[in-house]
Amino acid sequence: LKDVNSSPQTTGNIVLVGADELRTACSKAFQCAGTPKRDADLAAESLVDSNLRGIDTHGVIRLAKYVRGLKKGTINPRPKVKVTHSALATIQIDGDNGLGSVVASRAMRELIRLCKRTGVAAVGIHSSNHYGTVSYYLLKAAAQGLIGIGFVHGESLQAPFGGTEPFFGTNPLAFVFPAPGTPIVVDFATSATTFGRIMQARALERSLPEGTALDKQGNATTDPSQAVRILPAAGHKGYGLALAVEVFSAILNGCPFGPHVPPVFRDDIEEPGRLGHFFLAIDPRFFCGIDPFSAGIGRMVRELHESKPAPGFETVMVPGEPENRTYTERIRLGIPLSPDLWDTIQRLACT
Numbered sequence: 001l002k003d004v005n006s007s008p009q010t011t012g013n014i015v016l017v018g019a020d021e022l023r024t025a026c027s028k029a030f031q032c033a034g035t036p037k038r039d040a041d042l043a044a045e046s047l048v049d050s051n052l053r054g055i056d057t058h059g060v061i062r063l064a065k066y067v068r069g070l071k072k073g074t075i076n077p078r079p080k081v082k083v084t085h086s087a088l089a090t091i092q093i094d095g096d097n098g099l100g101s102v103v104a105s106r107a108m109r110e111l112i113r114l115c116k117r118t119g120v121a122a123v124g125i126h127s128s129n130h131y132g133t134v135s136y137y138l139l140k141a142a143a144q145g146l147i148g149i150g151f152v153h154g155e156s157l158q159a160p161f162g163g164t165e166p167f168f169g170t171n172p173l174a175f176v177f178p179a180p181g182t183p184i185v186v187d188f189a190t191s192a193t194t195f196g197r198i199m200q201a202r203a204l205e206r207s208l209p210e211g212t213a214l215d216k217q218g219n220a221t222t223d224p225s226q227a228v229r230i231l232p233a234a235g236h237k238g239y240g241l242a243l244a245v246e247v248f249s250a251i252l253n254g255c256p257f258g259p260h261v262p263p264v265f266r267d268d269i270e271e272p273g274r275l276g277h278f279f280l281a282i283d284p285r286f287f288c289g290i291d292p293f294s295a296g297i298g299r300m301v302r303e304l305h306e307s308k309p310a311p312g313f314e315t316v317m318v319p320g321e322p323e324n325r326t327y328t329e330r331i332r333l334g335i336p337l338s339p340d341l342w343d344t345i346q347r348l349a350c351t
Ligand SMILES: NC(=O)c1ccc[n+]([C@@H]2O[C@H](COP(=O)([O-])OP(=O)(O)OC[C@H]3O[C@@H](n4cnc5c(N)ncnc54)[C@H](O)[C@@H]3O)[C@@H](O)[C@H]2O)c1
Pocket: 055, 058, 130, 131, 132, 133, 134, 135, 152, 153, 154, 169, 170, 171, 172, 173, 174, 185, 186, 187, 188, 189, 190, 193, 194, 316, 317, 318, 319, 320, 321, 322, 323
């Protein structure tokens, strides 16, 4: 593969598209659906960043669904995102049913500003929509030397431990720690798999790992075309974490929880998602101080890297490293997309 240049390259059955070109196309697609350019650029940036970090399940593959929501009016293309309440260290934000990435980006800007004054600050958001990966927003805090913690709920897909009916969403949680070099990024769903991975397995006609999904009748399945419910990660542990994420994201913000969340990804649904998000930021300067914190994190990372790898592993990695490696590679080579997906994006971009 050659370094990516200004025009996409086709290699076998994938197209390698440069990040700038993909961002421009996605932004145009959002603008064609009525989103102002500034917000369209923000939303495009969050999608392309996921692909750059190798999280393809939450990248540009989601564009068509967002655009459909904007055109149908289930997502507001011109939201008036506003701070409805703020106190010493807390902010409450009304997302006015805007694109989740637009609402969450605004919330994170407010949070960073407040946390630098207070040392610890939290923002709760209501009336928002799906926003992609949690760490995308927390990385903005880490870039300012802050620790970021985030939770988000979603439409009901995950069966509780011991149950068969969907209740919670895949409810990811994330922790991002500023570190010498690149931040540490812990970011995953509390479920055994995600809907994005099921969609990917369907497209690639691959089976799902055992113990991750249930069919319509509540029976275990590895067939992605039958998988409609997802099991918690690590049994009761993932279940407990999914519940905690639901409380922070939904209940604390006065949003519908679990099975009451409108299933926005179904084509026949006409009502807004009304999702909640929660972010917490912590400034290490208010605790041990930035230098000891940095030194401690640096030492921990070094010692983890030096620890002996298990058979089959080249090295022990720190969370965030796999995505950093992919980022470096994709900035150089381009983002691999199926030709169908690239065609769809260009069509949505009205080009
Ligand atoms: N918005 C939503 O509703 C929603 C729902 C579910 C998931 N998501 C997002 O989807 C993304 C993927 O979720 P997932 O559950 O598939 O994540 P995953 O199972 O791929 O785990 C990813 C995490 O594990 C770390 N990791 C992976 N391999 C590692 C290794 N060898 N050593 C050390 N760390 C390693 C990664 O750095 C990352 O922190 C997340 O960014 C999440 O926020 C969003």
